[in-house]
Amino acid sequence: MEQDEKHIIGNLFEHWAYVGERAGLLTTAPSYKAVMPDGSDWPRRVFDVAGGEALKDIAHQIKKEQLPDAVTFTASVAEAYAPQLAAAGFQPKMTLQGMIIYLRENPPGNYPGNISFRIADKEADAKAFANIAAGSFNYRVDGAVVAHLLGQENKIKVFTGTVGGVAACSGLIYYDDNGNAGLHFIGTLPEFRGKGLAAAMTTRLLQECTQDGKRYCVLHASKAGLPIYTRLGFEPVKEVITYALVA
Template structure:
C-alpha cells in the first residue's frame, strides 16, 4: 500500500507538467523533479522515490537546478525512504524539514455511498471557466492569494480538458460562487488520489467541505476505483478516519 501511495504522489507531481509545453520533468536515480516554469513550490516538487538509489551528488544536482534558476521548490520524501544516509544528503544540500503529512488510504469496499441534496452544487471542471474557478479558490490557500496557482492552471487547462484525461477537478458552487475545490487523480485503474482539497475561509464550518468530500468518494466508487489515497495534516486526521481512511506512512517536506 505504501508503494501505491508513493506512485500516485509521484505521478501527480509530474504527469500534467510532462504534457504541458514549457514545463520540464527531470528524472535522476532515486528522484524526480519538476520545473513548472513558475517560482512556486506548490508545483516545483522534488520527490525522492528511492532512497537506496539516491546519492548526495544526485540530490545536489537537482537542488542546484532550482537554485541556479531562482525557483522556489520543495522536497518530499516518504518515511520509508528517509534513511540516516539520505537524511545526511538532505543536510548537505542545505535544506531542512518544514512540514509533515500522514499518508492515508481508504478501501472503497468499506465505504457506503452517502447521499446529500447539496451534491447538486458540485460541478466537474470540464471547461476553461470552471478550471479558472478551481484555480482561484485554490489560490486562496495562501495570503495573499498565490497568483502562480492561477497561472499554473491557465497553462495546464488543455491537459485537464483533453479527451483522454481521467483527472477530475471538482468545484463546489454556493449560489453560483465557487467556494471549494477537490481533485481526483488516478494513477491506475484501481487507485485514485485526493489533492487540492480547499474551502474559502468565509465558507468554512458550513458542511461544504464534507459535502464535496462525500461527492468525491461517491464518484470514485461509482467509477470503479477500489482505493482512495491522500496526505493529511494533523488537523485532518480525525476527520478522514471517520470516513474509514487508515494511516500507513508519513511524508516529510524539506525546503
C-alpha cells in the same frame, strides 16, 4: 516500504508527473523528476528521487535556481536518506499525513443537498478551480496549468463546488496507472469554512471513485483535515515530507 505507502506516494508522484507533462513543464532526469512552473507554486516540486547520492546535485541546482526548493519523499525514504539530506543541507519544510481508504469496505455516504458539484470542462472552470485552491491553501495556482488537465476524465477529474451560486470549494481526482485513485486539492475558501464543505467535497469525490470501480483511494492530509478524513473512513499510513534547503 509497505504496499499502502507505495499506493500513497506512487499516486502523488504520478499525479505531479502527469500535470507536468500535460502542461509541458516536466523535467525527467536519471535520478529525479521535477516540475517548475513560472508564476505558480503548484506543482512546484522535485520528486521521485532515486538514491540519496543525487541530493548533493539537486541542492546545487536549487541554489542555481534551476530546480524548485521543495523535494518530497514518503517517510520511509526520508528516513533512509536522512544522512544524505542533512549533508546536502536539507531540512523538513512541510509534513502531511498519507491516508488510505478501501472503498469496497467503506462505501461513501451522502452530502448535503445545498451544495452543487460540477466537473470542470472549460477554461472558466479551470480559472475558478485555481482561484479556490489558491485562496484555500494560500499559494499560487495557475489556471492555465489546470486548463491543460480538462477533458482527460479517464485520468483526472477537476471539481468545483458551489453554495448559493458561489464557487466555494475545490477537489481533484487522479487515477494512476495501478488503478488507484488519489484525492488532491480538497480546499474551501476561508469565508465558507465551518460549513462541512470539505467533508462534502471528499464524499462527492469518493462517490465518483466508487462509480469508476476503484478499490483504493489515497490522500495527503494536513492537521486540520485529518479529523475530517478519519471520520469518513480514511486510515493513516505514513507521512509525506517535503524538504527545503536551510536558509
